[in-house]
Amino acid sequence: MDERAILDHQFMVAAYVVTWAIQLGYLGWLGLKWRAQKREAARNARNPR
Amino acid sequence: MKKLAIGIFAVVTVALMVWGFYQAIYVAPNDAMQGEIFRIIYYHVPSASVAFLFFAVSLIGSIGFLAYRRSNPLRAQAADAWALAGAEVGVVFCTVVLTTGPIWGRRAWGIWWTWDARLTTTLVLWLIYVSYLLLRRFVAGPQMQTLAAVLGIFGALDVPIVYMSNRWWRTQHPAPVFGGDSSAGMDPSMVGALMWNMLAWFSWGVLILLLRYRVERGHQRIAAQEAQEALNA
Numbered sequence: 001m002d003e004r005a006i007l008d009h010q011f012m013v014a015a016y017v018v019t020w021a022i023q024l025g026y027l028g029w030l031g032l033k034w035r036a037q038k039r040e041a042a043r044n045a046r047n048p049r
Numbered sequence: 050m051k052k053l054a055i056g057i058f059a060v061v062t063v064a065l066m067v068w069g070f071y072q073a074i075y076v077a078p079n080d081a082m083q084g085e086i087f088r089i090i091y092y093h094v095p096s097a098s099v100a101f102l103f104f105a106v107s108l109i110g111s112i113g114f115l116a117y118r119r120s121n122p123l124r125a126q127a128a129d130a131w132a133l134a135g136a137e138v139g140v141v142f143c144t145v146v147l148t149t150g151p152i153w154g155r156r157a158w159g160i161w162w163t164w165d166a167r168l169t170t171t172l173v174l175w176l177i178y179v180s181y182l183l184l185r186r187f188v189a190g191p192q193m194q195t196l197a198a199v200l201g202i203f204g205a206l207d208v209p210i211v212y213m214s215n216r217w218w219r220t221q222h223p224a225p226v227f228g229g230d231s232s233a234g235m236d237p238s239m240v241g242a243l244m245w246n247m248l249a250w251f252s253w254g255v256l257i258l259l260l261r262y263r264v265e266r267g268h269q270r271i272a273a274q275e276a277q278e279a280l281n282a
Contacts, residue, residue: 008086008156015089015152019096019145023253026141030260037267044274 069249106135111201
């Protein structure tokens with residue numbers, strides 16, 4: 001592989017990795033938010049004001 | 050039953066993502082001029098399409114909220130949840146577009162960014178919807194949802210401008226893949242891979258959108274419950 005092809009490959013991998021990092025990062029954040037919400041709902045059900 | 054349906058949908062989505070990746074990396078040929086860097090298009094274009102679609106969901110939700118906020122508050126809350134979910138997931142996909150684009154541009158053009166019409170209008174779209182999310186996060190009071198709905202409608206006006214930008218003006222951005230003139234488009238050997246990735250990312254987006262909607266509905270229920278308890282105390 002020449003240097004140009006190697007660089008092309010590295011940039012393509014970077015783009016795919018960044019895409020998945022953004023998508024999975026958001027999914028993880030959403031999962032944490034959901035879990036915190038479930039805990040809050042359970043706490044409110046146990047201890048109504 | 051509902052959980053089972055969502056579970057099956059999630060499995061189908063993951064299978065589509067794997068198949069789409071396989072098509073993009075191993076089946077589609079290298080571009081004659083650009084070589085391997087061209088394969089970024091299989092993530093970039095579907096992300097842009099899904100972002101546009103979810104901003105449209107946000108637009109419909111915002112209009113629905115404004116239409117029902119007095120006559121049917123329950124329906125208005127559901128519409129507001131759709132508006133938020135559409136905007137937030139749309140921003141995620143738009144962020145992918147604004148990061149994969151410059152990575153491609155650095156190799157293809159030799160620069161990370163240029164202030165051409167397509168890139169600039171996309172950045173403006175992203176900024177509008179980020180400000181929408183910031184408004185929802187930091188503005189308190191009963192008018193917040195109304196203000197957000199108005200901003201959501203305003204932001205959606207930029208979507209057709211972004212879509213048409215490289216048709217209306219001469220841009221450095223490549224010609225449209227779909228709906229362009231005779232010189233635009235792509236080789237038939239690459240269309241299959243693009244379509245599989247469109248389907249895969251659409252499916253992934255819908256899955257995340259449903260999850261975000263559900264979280265927001267849960268948040269609304271907890272907030273309503275707490276408000277009721279505060280009134281009763």
